[in-house]
Amino acid sequence: MSAPTMSRTDRDALARRPWRGHVREYDLFKELTVALVVVGLVIVGLSAIVGSPDEPSVTLKSWAQAQPADFVATATAELGGTSETAGYGPPYNTTADATQTIGAFDLQSFSGVQLPIDTAQDLVITPLTTLNTPPNAALVFLNDAAATEKADWTAAYTDALTNAPDNDPAQVAAGDYGPVPVLADSLLTMASQGSLDGVLNAQQTFYNSDYTRTILFLGDGAYFGDLATAARLTGDQWGMMNETGNTPGQSWLWLFSFWYQIEPFASAPNADLLVVLLMLVLSVLLTLVPFIPGLRDIPRWIPIHRLIWRDYYKKRAAGRS
Amino acid sequence: MSIREDRKTEPVEEYYTWTGKARGWLLKHLPADKLLPQDQPSYVASWIYVFGMGAIVSLVFIVISGVVLSLNGPAWYHVSDFGHFVNSVHLWSVELFFITMVVHLWGKYWMAAWRGGRTLTWITGMAAFLVSIVAAFTGYLLQTNFDSQWIAFEGKDALNASGIGAWFNVANLGQIFGFHIVLLPLAVGAVVALHVILVRMHGVVPPIDAAETDAQLQGATDQTEATR
Numbered sequence: 332m333s334a335p336t337m338s339r340t341d342r343d344a345l346a347r348r349p350w351r352g353h354v355r356e357y358d359l360f361k362e363l364t365v366a367l368v369v370v371g372l373v374i375v376g377l378s379a380i381v382g383s384p385d386e387p388s389v390t391l392k393s394w395a396q397a398q399p400a401d402f403v404a405t406a407t408a409e410l411g412g413t414s415e416t417a418g419y420g421p422p423y424n425t426t427a428d429a430t431q432t433i434g435a436f437d438l439q440s441f442s443g444v445q446l447p448i449d450t451a452q453d454l455v456i457t458p459l460t461t462l463n464t465p466p467n468a469a470l471v472f473l474n475d476a477a478a479t480e481k482a483d484w485t486a487a488y489t490d491a492l493t494n495a496p497d498n499d500p501a502q503v504a505a506g507d508y509g510p511v512p513v514l515a516d517s518l519l520t521m522a523s524q525g526s527l528d529g530v531l532n533a534q535q536t537f538y539n540s541d542y543t544r545t546i547l548f549l550g551d552g553a554y555f556g557d558l559a560t561a562a563r564l565t566g567d568q569w570g571m572m573n574e575t576g577n578t579p580g581q582s583w584l585w586l587f588s589f590w591y592q593i594e595p596f597a598s599a600p601n602a603d604l605l606v607v608l609l610m611l612v613l614s615v616l617l618t619l620v621p622f623i624p625g626l627r628d629i630p631r632w633i634p635i636h637r638l639i640w641r642d643y644y645k646k647r648a649a650g651r652s
Numbered sequence: 653m654s655i656r657e658d659r660k661t662e663p664v665e666e667y668y669t670w671t672g673k674a675r676g677w678l679l680k681h682l683p684a685d686k687l688l689p690q691d692q693p694s695y696v697a698s699w700i701y702v703f704g705m706g707a708i709v710s711l712v713f714i715v716i717s718g719v720v721l722s723l724n725g726p727a728w729y730h731v732s733d734f735g736h737f738v739n740s741v742h743l744w745s746v747e748l749f750f751i752t753m754v755v756h757l758w759g760k761y762w763m764a765a766w767r768g769g770r771t772l773t774w775i776t777g778m779a780a781f782l783v784s785i786v787a788a789f790t791g792y793l794l795q796t797n798f799d800s801q802w803i804a805f806e807g808k809d810a811l812n813a814s815g816i817g818a819w820f821n822v823a824n825l826g827q828i829f830g831f832h833i834v835l836l837p838l839a840v841g842a843v844v845a846l847h848v849i850l851v852r853m854h855g856v857v858p859p860i861d862a863a864e865t866d867a868q869l870q871g872a873t874d875q876t877e878a879t880r
Contacts, residue, residue, distance in 0.1 A: 346768025346858050350693040352869035357692040366702070366709040374713055374748060378740035385730060385739075386798040422818035431813040438815035445818030540826030542804070547823070550805040559802045570806060575799045578743070581792060583750045583785055603813035618778040621766035631860060635762040640859040643695040647866040 384576040386562070389555060391531065391545065395522035398554045400498040402522060405552035406515045407492065409450040411485025414551040417450040423547070424448060431601035438604065446543055454548050458530045459517055466517045469510035476509065484509035566591050586610070682853050689852075694868050696856050700759040704851075706752035711844065713745035715837065722833045726794050726825070746788055753781060765857045773854060776847040783843055787836035793828045 395402045408414040420429030422445040430439035448454075456473070459465050473481065488508040495502045500516065521527045531545050549555040556565065564570040569588040574580030590596045590606045599605055620626045630636060637644060667676040720738050721729065729735035757777060766774040789807070793800050804822040811817035821827055863869075 343768055345862055345864060346770075348768075350855060350858065352866070353694040354691040355694050355697065357689060357696065359688060362702075362705055363709070366705045367712065370706060370709045370748060371713065374710075374741055374744045377744040377747075378737055381740070381744070383736070383740040383743045384797075384799070385736065385795070388797050388801050419812075422812060439813050441815035442812075442818040446821065540829070541821070541824045543821060543823040545823075546801060546805050546808075549801070555802070555805070558798070559806075562798070562802075564799070564802050564806075566806060571803070575797075579747055580799075581785075581788060583754065583788070601813070603810040607810050607814050614778075614782055618775055618782075620761070621771045621774055627764065627766070630762045630764040633762075634860075636764070636860045639698050639700050639759070639763060640695050642697055643859045643862070643866075643868060646868060647862075649867065 381578065384574060384578045386575040389549060389558065390525075391522045391527045391548065392525040394549065394552065394554045395519055395527075398552075399519055399523070400492070400500060401553050403500045403515045403519050404489065404492050404498060405548070406455055406518045407485055407488050407511060408551060409454045409548065410456075410511060410514060411482060411489065412451060413485065413489070414450055416448060416454075416547040416551050422446045431604040433601060433604060433608075448544060448547065450551075453544060454531070455514060455518055458521065458527055459514065461530050462517070462521060462526075466510075466513050469513040469517070472510040473514065480509065483507075484511045488512060488515070567597070586613070682849065686855070687852050693856060693858065695859050695862070700755075700763075701856075703752045703756035703759060707749055707756055708844070708848070710745050710749035710752055711840070714742065714749055715841075717742040717745060718833065718837070726796050726829065730796070742791075746791065749784070750788070753784065757781060763857060764860055767857055767860075768854070770850070770854050770857055773847060773850040776843055776850060780840060780843045780847055783836065783839045787832065787840055790828050790832035790836060793822055794825070794832055796825070 391402075405414065409417065412418075416423060418426045418429055420426045421439050422442045424447065425444055430437050432439070456470065459470065476484075484507070487506055488503070488511045491503045491506055491508065492498050492500060494504065500512065500519075503512070518527065521530075528545065531548065532542060533539050559565050559570070560568070562575050563573050564575070566588075569585070569592065572581045572584040572588045587606065587610055590609060591602060596602045596605055616623065616626065665676075667673045717738050721735070721742055724732075724735060729739040760774065760777065789803075792803050793807070807822045808817055811820055811822060820831070
């Protein structure tokens with residue numbers, strides 16, 4: 332029976348049974364040893380010559396000192412509940428209509444609020460109460476105010492900061508901002524002196540390894556994102572697969588990053604959900620390719636295997652002639 | 653009954669316990685000559701075959717350098733030259749692991765290597781690839797530098813949108829540390845081990861369209877090519 336006339340079952344039978352044809356010597360342990368030496372030399376060489384990047388982390392202190400205006404604007408947004416974190420939805424809070432959905436399909440709400448964050452309380456007010464000399468009068472003033480009054484103060488101060496020269500809090504026009512400027516300035520001082528990092532990370536305990544609040548606070552400002560943009564790390568710069576400096580990053584995430592660069596994903600409000608689901612489907616398809624007609628036949632249609640097994644096919648032809 | 657007669661009638665070993673049945677199954681499906689072979693079919697002659705071994709060896713270097721890093725804590729490499737070097741070894745092992753694994757994966761795709769009852773081998777290979785991506789992602793989160801801060805900030809959105817961000821919290825260093833040095837390495841190790849065992853059990857897939865009439869299947873009583 333010649334190969335072209337064989338059925339799929341015939342071909343499968345040959346692949347399924349133990350090989351009864353010619354063999355060649357093969358030393359598994361020798362190959363393992365050679366591979367260990369060769370790959371080890373390549374790894375050690377690259378490590379010694381190229382090394383690995385280690386861009387120092389950003390702290391609330393370095394942010395407050397580098398860009399105090401951005402810090403004050405962000406603190407005001409946290410206090411007024413208008414920051415990105417305040418409007419994020421699950422798992423941080425219950426903000427309405429904030430989740431990424433496809434119709435009624437809402438996985439983000441599935442977890443509920445497992446990591447509750449009240450931005451005004453957790454990121455501004457509670458840290459200020461830990462100071463040796465907290466701004467008590469301003470804190471009481473804020474606490475006694477109605478919700479609408481608080482919202483008006485923070486909104487007015489946000490506008491004033493936006494309109495001030497260089498967004499400088501010291502050059503803000505006079506207005507009715509309630510205790511907001513005092514609280515934001517106190518938090519700026521606290522951050523500049525370095526104590527806010529410790530207070531936010533420690534969360535009233537000695538040990539901590541959860542940086543959720545600090546990361547979210549950093550991300551609500553412009554400073555952190557600007558640094559990431561300069562390092563080519565943002566989502567629209569194929570960020571998830573990049574690394575700081577010139578070292579390759581997670582290049583295996585290229586397809587995941589790719590979808591964020593093109594429409595309709597790039598501008599979709601539910602882009603993360605769409606991309607995750609798409610990658611899930613593609614991963615399942617590749618995993619189950621042996622069962623999928625068409626996909627499993629491509630290697631037969633595009634004969635790259637003729638290159639891989641060229642010696643086998645050459646000898647087979649010679650044998651037949 | 654003489655000793656000779658007794659040997660003639662020696663019964664085939666019976667497996668009547670779970671342990672015995674497991675031994676019987678293993679001896680049948682993975683005998684020593686399959687597990688540690690001294691030869692391979694003549695068609696196993698291409699550079700494409702070295703990439704699977706390359707991935708395994710890279711994984712060995714990942715584990716060794718990872719153990720050294722974890723014994724000293726995630727912040728050690730910031731303050732130690734040797735620690736920084738070990739961190740570099742860890743990073744480049746991972747890079748080589750993925751390069752060799754991806755070449756291996758696509759090589760096997762173009763060889764349609766799932767043929768002849770090797771479907772589970774392909775699936776475990778894909779599982780190893782996907783679990784390794786998650787493991788590497790948690791490693792990047794453990795860098796405790798600017799890159800890991802940003803990845804935590806940006807990566808949270810996809811996980812939260814999927815509903816798992818609360819339990820796989822990328823900004824929780826302690827949680828990610830556990831995932832990276834225990835759960836995910838165990839998962840990668842288990843899947844890779846199963847994959848390698850399946851490769852040994854089923855053997856290397858023959859060329860596409862290989863037929864019983866091929867020269868390599870004729871006159872192979874010697875079983876060895878002249879080029880040996």
